[in-house]
Amino acid sequence: MSHTNPYWSQLVHQLTPYVPGEQPKVENLIKLNTNENPYPPSPKVFEAIEQANNDSLRLYPDPNSDALKQTLADYHQLDTHQVFVGNGSDEVLAHTFQALLKHDEPILFPDITYSFYPVYCGLYQIDFEAIPLDADFAIDPRDYNRPNGGIIFPNPNAPTGKLLSTAAIESILKVNSQSVVVVDEAYIDFGGQSTIPLLADNPNLLIIRTFSKSRALAGLRIGYALGHPNLIEALERVKNSFNSYPMDRLAQAAGIASIEDETYFQAQCQRIIQQRTEVTEALDELGFQTLDSAANFIFTQPPAPHTAEAVAEALRAKNIIVRYFNQPRIKDFLRITIGNEVENAALIHALKEVLTPLS
């Protein structure tokens, strides 16, 4: 809307909201567009929800989610005061921007990254500089040695899937000891090395994680942050000024159950990593150029003369949805979520047809 509206705050007129990947309501789609897990959550999650589905739903949940925080702290060998939980990592990120990334200097993030970051900057009126990834779509730590009000990037990055080494992250942390450096580990469980060991020596490090990808609980909205108690306190102050009870009873119970089933979790992550290898090899054979991925998706360029946009449209006509970003630098790529064995076979089969027009 270009006209002003007397009831809207000035901010609302300026907002450019985030557009999530489509959640189509039709059946029989192969949905490889929002990086969901192709396998179900742990059976223990279903049991925990069943047990919590009782008369106590009439009561408010624990506003501090103490049991979930304790479970996460134990799992990561941290103290509970180093853990913050929220209604999905998007909420945790929102509070982080407001609490820890709003300063006089602009914040820094890569030019190709999670596209919600500039939206948060709009919501909280934070200036930012988008730092170009290098020619290989990698983050170069040397580019983050300049005045800033904070730094944020996913590791592995999205939508590229590329991993940054712990040593590289450490160098960013050391050069920027006066700023908060946020590492968004939404996709870290698919073969990447977590930055958690750096928490002990870096009070400016905040790590953000989600149950939506590796824990197959996108439908329940559970995210968390790990960091120095001083950073966590800032998040708690904002959270307790926004919504006392962001985590419902069922989500708290399910989150605990998911963490407690480590065997299931590791097996499912390995299955996705194995599928990622197989999909990447099949795409290689079809002439696709695929970036090295440490995530549950791959970022891949179709062989000429096929454009990414045309391939995405042709797949959609075959009821397969992948994500295409019509943006500079990445308009030649598709982001394809790793599905299950059947879905991935269907994807490769469809791509063969798309690349070989009928004579």
Next chain:
Amino acid sequence: MSHTNPYWSQLVHQLTPYVPGEQPKVENLIKLNTNENPYPPSPKVFEAIEQANNDSLRLYPDPNSDALKQTLADYHQLDTHQVFVGNGSDEVLAHTFQALLKHDEPILFPDITYSFYPVYCGLYQIDFEAIPLDADFAIDPRDYNRPNGGIIFPNPNAPTGKLLSTAAIESILKVNSQSVVVVDEAYIDFGGQSTIPLLADNPNLLIIRTFSKSRALAGLRIGYALGHPNLIEALERVKNSFNSYPMDRLAQAAGIASIEDETYFQAQCQRIIQQRTEVTEALDELGFQTLDSAANFIFTQPPAPHTAEAVAEALRAKNIIVRYFNQPRIKDFLRITIGNEVENAALIHALKEVLTPLS
């Protein structure tokens, strides 16, 4: 904290977070302090959660909660574009402050009201004027005829429980046609008359509701707003800049099921109203002065020489928790949630003991 912290945004240093009513973790307490429903939610809610507790938890929820919005729109005979849903009414309120109540002029709300309102003002840096309730703890519409950037009050008000007439609300709406007037109907289902009929003629009216009280679903976090599509659009813009998926799959399913069981809902509300009458009469006999309540709690003053604070402490010693606010004007009152038949009998029994010291 009085010292400045380089990692915290300026805002975080200034915040005074909300303190919710205690959620004790010990058993065998009679918990009459947070206005929860003493009866369970509809059996259909449990069934809906059971059905939604399946593999689809791996998938993101509908980011727009279309089915829940449609159910609410049908129930209230409105259009879906007049409905906004959020993760509890506290989240809906937060977005409302940011989207619709932040203007050049201060907003207005009663001096005695939901104590989260000034916290939201702190979070979004909104000036406010607290307008004193009259000597009978009532809102006088004539006090809201002054320049403002918006108006908000609960109806019935909290913690007084007092209801404002539809005619009085209409007069506030008409005088303030250039401002958004927010009526927080958290407690409207316990015998009050909703302001919903005024929506048709008042594009500046926003009504906020919760499933936490009358629908016995505090544990699931479901709130909503009703208003002109223009106001709803402002909330959607903020929501989509904050968190695409605030409502999880189980909450969306449970919310729909609750609305669909109207018979159960009405019966439970009537039960609470009946209990409120009985508790009030019993307190009358003990010499308490109780305000007329249209809520699921009563606001009551113990007979001299007993102070509210002392009575609250004495009840706690008997494992009954009520809410005491150590604030000007209301420090002589207790806010007591209406419990179930057994809890209310225990409350009255305990109060008799408290008021009659052993000789």
